[in-house]
Amino acid sequence: MSSLDQYQKVSEEQHKKVQVNPYGPNPSDYLSNVRSFQLIESTLREGEQFANAFFSTEKKIEIAKALDDFGVDYIELTSPVASEQSRIDCEAICKLGLKAKILTHIRCHMDDAKVAVETGVDGVDVVIGTSQFLRQYSHGKDMSYITKSAVEVIEFVKSKGIEIRFSSEDSFRSDIVDLLNIYKTVDKIGVNRVGIADTVGCANPRQVYELVKTLKSVVSCDIECHFHNDTGCAIANAYTALEAGAKLIDVSVLGIGERNGITPLGGLMARMIAADREYVMSKYKLHKLRDLENLVAEAVQVNIPFNNPITGFCAFTHKAGIHAKAILANPSTYEILNPSDFGLSRYIHFANRLTGWNAIKSRVEQLNLNLSDDQVKEVTTKIKKLGDVRPLTIDDVDSIIKDFHADISTPLIQANDGPGPVDEEEASLDNVKRPKLN
Amino acid sequence: MSSLDQYQKVSEEQHKKVQVNPYGPNPSDYLSNVRSFQLIESTLREGEQFANAFFSTEKKIEIAKALDDFGVDYIELTSPVASEQSRIDCEAICKLGLKAKILTHIRCHMDDAKVAVETGVDGVDVVIGTSQFLRQYSHGKDMSYITKSAVEVIEFVKSKGIEIRFSSEDSFRSDIVDLLNIYKTVDKIGVNRVGIADTVGCANPRQVYELVKTLKSVVSCDIECHFHNDTGCAIANAYTALEAGAKLIDVSVLGIGERNGITPLGGLMARMIAADREYVMSKYKLHKLRDLENLVAEAVQVNIPFNNPITGFCAFTHKAGIHAKAILANPSTYEILNPSDFGLSRYIHFANRLTGWNAIKSRVEQLNLNLSDDQVKEVTTKIKKLGDVRPLTIDDVDSIIKDFHADISTPLIQANDGPGPVDEEEASLDNVKRPKLN
Numbered sequence: 001m002s003s004l005d006q007y008q009k010v011s012e013e014q015h016k017k018v019q020v021n022p023y024g025p026n027p028s029d030y031l032s033n034v035r036s037f038q039l040i041e042s043t044l045r046e047g048e049q050f051a052n053a054f055f056s057t058e059k060k061i062e063i064a065k066a067l068d069d070f071g072v073d074y075i076e077l078t079s080p081v082a083s084e085q086s087r088i089d090c091e092a093i094c095k096l097g098l099k100a101k102i103l104t105h106i107r108c109h110m111d112d113a114k115v116a117v118e119t120g121v122d123g124v125d126v127v128i129g130t131s132q133f134l135r136q137y138s139h140g141k142d143m144s145y146i147t148k149s150a151v152e153v154i155e156f157v158k159s160k161g162i163e164i165r166f167s168s169e170d171s172f173r174s175d176i177v178d179l180l181n182i183y184k185t186v187d188k189i190g191v192n193r194v195g196i197a198d199t200v201g202c203a204n205p206r207q208v209y210e211l212v213k214t215l216k217s218v219v220s221c222d223i224e225c226h227f228h229n230d231t232g233c234a235i236a237n238a239y240t241a242l243e244a245g246a247k248l249i250d251v252s253v254l255g256i257g258e259r260n261g262i263t264p265l266g267g268l269m270a271r272m273i274a275a276d277r278e279y280v281m282s283k284y285k286l287h288k289l290r291d292l293e294n295l296v297a298e299a300v301q302v303n304i305p306f307n308n309p310i311t312g313f314c315a316f317t318h319k320a321g322i323h324a325k326a327i328l329a330n331p332s333t334y335e336i337l338n339p340s341d342f343g344l345s346r347y348i349h350f351a352n353r354l355t356g357w358n359a360i361k362s363r364v365e366q367l368n369l370n371l372s373d374d375q376v377k378e379v380t381t382k383i384k385k386l387g388d389v390r391p392l393t394i395d396d397v398d399s400i401i402k403d404f405h406a407d408i409s410t411p412l413i414q415a416n417d418g419p420g421p422v423d424e425e426e427a428s429l430d431n432v433k434r435p436k437l438n
Numbered sequence: 439m440s441s442l443d444q445y446q447k448v449s450e451e452q453h454k455k456v457q458v459n460p461y462g463p464n465p466s467d468y469l470s471n472v473r474s475f476q477l478i479e480s481t482l483r484e485g486e487q488f489a490n491a492f493f494s495t496e497k498k499i500e501i502a503k504a505l506d507d508f509g510v511d512y513i514e515l516t517s518p519v520a521s522e523q524s525r526i527d528c529e530a531i532c533k534l535g536l537k538a539k540i541l542t543h544i545r546c547h548m549d550d551a552k553v554a555v556e557t558g559v560d561g562v563d564v565v566i567g568t569s570q571f572l573r574q575y576s577h578g579k580d581m582s583y584i585t586k587s588a589v590e591v592i593e594f595v596k597s598k599g600i601e602i603r604f605s606s607e608d609s610f611r612s613d614i615v616d617l618l619n620i621y622k623t624v625d626k627i628g629v630n631r632v633g634i635a636d637t638v639g640c641a642n643p644r645q646v647y648e649l650v651k652t653l654k655s656v657v658s659c660d661i662e663c664h665f666h667n668d669t670g671c672a673i674a675n676a677y678t679a680l681e682a683g684a685k686l687i688d689v690s691v692l693g694i695g696e697r698n699g700i701t702p703l704g705g706l707m708a709r710m711i712a713a714d715r716e717y718v719m720s721k722y723k724l725h726k727l728r729d730l731e732n733l734v735a736e737a738v739q740v741n742i743p744f745n746n747p748i749t750g751f752c753a754f755t756h757k758a759g760i761h762a763k764a765i766l767a768n769p770s771t772y773e774i775l776n777p778s779d780f781g782l783s784r785y786i787h788f789a790n791r792l793t794g795w796n797a798i799k800s801r802v803e804q805l806n807l808n809l810s811d812d813q814v815k816e817v818t819t820k821i822k823k824l825g826d827v828r829p830l831t832i833d834d835v836d837s838i839i840k841d842f843h844a845d846i847s848t849p850l851i852q853a854n855d856g857p858g859p860v861d862e863e864e865a866s867l868d869n870v871k872r873p874k875l876n
Contacts, residue, residue: 049761051752051787054829082759083791085826107760129764137767138760170771202712202774205643205674206681230774231712232705232747236643236674243644258761258772260745260753267670274640274669305743307698309670314489315698321520322545322576323487323696326567329575333608334696336640336668349489353521388523391492 031216031245035276038248039284040125040224041072041265043296044093045105046250046257048078052300053256057089059299061096066292067253068098071284072265076103076125076250080115087119094120101163108146108166113153123163123192126153129199130178131170143178150186158190165224167195172203172211180218187219193248194219198237201230201259205240212244224248227263229255234263235309239271253296254304266293270309274336287343310337316346321356324348328362351397353387355380360401367398369405379404469654469683473714476686477722478563478662479510479703481734482531483543484688484695486516490738491694495527497737499534501691504730506536509722510703514541514563514688518553525557532558539601546584546604551591561601564591565635568616569608581616588624596628603662605633610641610649618656625657631686632657636675639668639697643678650682662686665701667693672701673747677709691734692742704731708747712774725781748775754784759794762786766800789835791825793818798839805836807843817842 044060047053055063060077067075075098080087094102101122106112108128116124128146129138141149150166157164166186168174183194196211208225215223225241225248227234238249255264266289273280280286290311297304306312316339318327326333327348339346350359357373357380364371364379371379382400386392482498485491493501505513513536518525532540539560544550546566554562566584567576579587588604595602604624606612621632634649646663653661663679663686665672676687693702704727711718718724728749735742744750754777756765764771765786777784788797795811795818802809802817809817820838824830 049758049792051755051757051785054790078792083822083826086791133768133771134764137771138764200772200774204677204681204709204713206647206678209644229745230747230753231709232673232702233677233709235670239642239671240644243642255745258757259755260747260750264670264745271642271669271671275642302744303741305745306740307667307693307702307743309668309698312698315668317489317697319489319696320487326572326576330571333569333571333575334638336638347489352492353524354487354516384521388521 038073040074042076043252045076047252049258050256068100075100079106090119117160125165127167130168131173163192165193170199171196193222193224195224197226201228208237209244216245222247226250235267238263267309319349325358351392471680476511478512478688480514481690483514485690487696488694506538513538517544528557555598563603565605568606569611601630603631608637609634631660631662633662635664639666646675647682654683660685664688673705676701705747757787763796789830
């Protein structure tokens with residue numbers, strides 16, 4: 001029985017076992033929305049604040065349609081008062097008849113609100129700075145002024161029969177009493193959502209958990225969270241916010257936004273699918289993630305980061321010998337994500353000095369050659385020796401294996417019931433299938 | 439008084455205020471090592487498992503020296519049994535006389551340990567898979583075998599008078615009772631550190647906090663943590679581990695490692711400097727971060743991700759009008775990190791349709807022109823109009839401003855006591871200085 005056949009058998013056995021998912025949501029977190037979160041997709045708002053972003057009307061429409069097709073719950077657009085074209089584009093996207101609800105994001109001013117409600121949006125996201133920093137250096141208003149403006153704008157938007165969210169800005173550097181007061185006030189007058197925003201990217205997960213949990217005890221409306229990624233915690237903060245009872249997370253494709261951006265759509269999908277694969281798979285077309293990222297990356301002229309979750313070129317590449325060995329036996333050993341969920345495939349990198357004899361044995365079988373385990377170990381030593389001298393290609397490894405095989409006195413050519421002819425897919429060992437984790 | 443002069447005044451006033459750092463470590467966390475963490479730098483071990491990595495001896499030495507100069511506490515190297523050259527390189531790096539302690543990372547086998555202790559390393563990091571997955575599909579051993587091997591290897595390494603760490607692999611999918619039993623055993627026989635490894639990148643921050651806190655109550659030795667980044671939580675998990683009492687974090691430059699890698703050195707620096715700037719600045723040469731990242735990026739042929747914390751090209755770029763306005767008044771409004779701490783500078787992106795009149799006013803002053811606020815607002819409208827049609831350059835904006843200025847009946851040329859001639863630095867508005875946050 002070949003390694004691949006053995007693998008299939010193991011895989012079936014795995015299927016039979018019902019496994020508890022130990023890295024899923026904690027069942028004792030009764031507040032948790034990890035299994036029922038929604039996405040507010042902000043590539044066309046926050047993403048427009050990315051240094052390189054200039055979206056033409058056509059490109060905005062193309063992106064909006066792709067996001068809608070992916071399955072995001074809301075699409076947030078730049079304020080219609082930002083520029084005349086921004087207003088026209090907002091109206092155009094509202095007329096597309098997408099499944100996703102369309103939002104626009106405005107300052108907490110009646111001037112902005114009056115323009116926003118005329119665009120045809122399904123809802124308005126209002127924001128105002130509440131931190132000492134922003135109150136002093138941005139709008140210069142005190143909390144009673146902020147509250148008065150908020151109430152006026154909220155009641156106006158509500159009177160138009162569309163959704164309204166009120167968010168503080170820089171929430172994690174705002175006074176907690178100020179925050180809870182204003183959230184309580186706007187909740188009472190009937191906002192659909194309140195928002196917490198880590199505008200500067202300073203928050204850490206335990207802070208997020210505490211703030212969201214506290215806010216959850218104060219308001220009855222939904223809680224939305226917005227996390228910048230300056231200190232690399234935007235995905236983890238989003239996840240922890242959901243655990244604490246937040247319902248909606250702001251994301252953008254590749255995380256593009258002010259500075260180095262916000263919670264990336266793809267990265268959050270990776271985090272959430274590890275927690276509740278079924279919910280994520282039922283809502284979002286994950287196999288379209290790569291195309292969506294490519295569309296936006298091209299529009300803003302950036303490369304997909306080499307280490308991007310899911311779609312980075314090496315996200316499913318296994319290299320060290322002990323990793324390769326275990327992945328060949330069962331991919332779940334070293335993979336929390338299943339590449340096929342995203343229309344991708346894994347790659348076992350066996351052409352290097354860290355390789356092991358199990359990976360080489362699998363390659364020998366793919367080449368339809370017959371070597372004993374001791375012989376495979378011997379040829380592995382040769383491969384590692386060349387790998388010490390220079391980077392190796394698959395051809396290098398194949399040549400060493402074939403030369404070694406030819407040197408053996410009585411080479412046995414396997415019959416055709418082996419793993420079949422070597423095609424490109426097999427050459428990368430990426431045809432290894434995996435049992436399901438959930 | 440120009441905006442820049444006003445800025446300086448505000449900046450000085452800011453300095454006078456002693457501010458509590460609300461996004462720093464929580465003083466009630468008496469377990470926390472956020473203010474006393476250490477780094478185990480693994481670019482030359484975990485990083486060698488990155489798909490693209492092939493480090494020549496010369497490159498390894500260059501990287502080791504650069505890491506040592508940066509100030510990392512430990513440098514971890516590939517196992518000397520991985521290949522003959524790996525062993526030779528390990529010995530060569532041990533002989534460099536670096537300040538950082540040199541470690542090598544081996545399987546929990548006496549065969550490996552015997553080779554490792556002869557290389558001249560200051561310590562040995564031992565690892566073995568403890569999860570059901572790895573016990574079944576990798577080494578196939580039970581916990582009593584694992585414990586027996588661990589004790590034998592640890593006592594052998596200790597007898598050589600060098601440091602020893604014992605780590606489980608895939609800790610977050612291991613049985614908690616198994617884990618605590620083996621950690622308790624190895625702690626009793628005197629390991630220097632025990633390690634927790636999120637080998638598959640499945641852990642989330644609250645899980646990390648619970649496991650580390652529990653382990654802290656079981657062992658008296660230091661706790662080291664290793665986080666993979668498959669679901670984008672490696673930085674946040676590292677921070678939360680420190681809060682729970684872990685002392686050492688494994689990092690690599692740009693996070694390179696198996697699949698999409700581990701906690702990145704630079705990203706963790708961003709997280710930690712936001713928590714305790716003084717400690718981080720006293721220990722690590724942050725202004726060398728960019729060179730270090732460029733060195734490794736070039737060696738493994740990747741680009742610095744556009745959204746990399748700190749060194750991504752837009753990490754300190756501010757674009758939206760309200761952001762630009764507040765940053766001009768006080769950079770702390772929208773920055774948790776000070777670019778000058780890393781030898782970098784900020785950039786205010788004013789040539790786009792999201793720009794605001796405060797940013798344009800600042801530009802007008804830099805151009806040594808004199809316009810009233812109403813006139814600046816008028817020219818800002820013109821700039822936004824062109825920004826609706828196509829991407830703008832700084833030259834576009836300057837032409838619009840100059841044309842507008844020339845159209846005014848009696849243009850007043852400012853005297854030379856303005857902000858001085860426009861040089862390249864000023865053209866990007868990146869000469870805005872900021873008050874300290876701590």
